[in-house]
Amino acid sequence: MRTLVLNAGYEPLAVVSFKRALVLVMNDKATVIEHITDNPVWGTDGAHDRPAVIxxxxxxxxxxxxxxxxxxxxxxRRDGHRCAYCAKAASTIDHVLPRSRGGADSWENLVACCLKCNNLKSDRTPQEMGWDLRFLPGAPRGAQWTVRGTDRTDPAWEPYLELAA
Structure with a gap:
């Protein structure tokens, strides 16, 4: 069980274990906003609901x-596991401007690519191949990228992650 931690300004900060979240709540460092009612945690002072968002x-x-x-x-993940050239399932990544020509390992120069397109393209640019990119590659944005652990979200987190996007 994991818990989404929000800053006092409601921006997502991190995802922690429910035990860590419970410690923060019991030490008055955090307040529970959303909780899971089934499967409570039993302590010396009674039952506590598992926090989903604090x-x-x-x-x-x-x-x-x-x-x-x-x-x-x-x-x-950014490209949805789809080839940037043919839209088939991608299993490799490709440098739009090949490394041998000074292409960097950056969000703007890397795209997901299927094995066939990657082998055909080899050490050339998409323009030399007569290919078009399906999108302009760039750095990903949003809370699901900057907050660790939000790639597998809990439905209770959705409204708080949407605020940050």
């Missing part, structure tokens, strides 16, 4: 702008 009582300053690190899994 909000911190004090605002926590988040350092700098959160940047999403570039990873193979992230590129595939």
């Amino acid at each position: 909000i911190l009582t004090r605002y926590v300053r988040v350092p700098g702008g959160r940047t999403v690190p570039v990873t193979r899994r992230g590129v595939l």
Whole structure:
């Protein structure tokens, strides 16, 4: 069981275990907004509902702008596991501008690609192949990218994650 932690300004901060969330609530550092009524936690002072969403009582300053690190899994997830050239199921990633020509490992230069298109394209650019990208690649945005653990969301979290998007 996992719990979404919101900052005092209702921005999503993190996903923690329900045990950690319960400790924050019991120490008056957070308040429960949404809870799961079935399967309560029993303590010395009675039963407690498992928290699904909690909000911190004090605002926590988040350092700098959160940047999403570039990873193979992230590129595939951003592109919906679909090839940027033919829209078939993608299992690899491709550098739009090949690395041998100075192409960087960046969100703007990496796209999901099927094995066939990746092998055909080889060390060329899409323009040299006469291909078009289905979309302009860029860094992903939204709470599901900056808050760790929100890739597998709980239905109770949806309204709070939509506020941050």
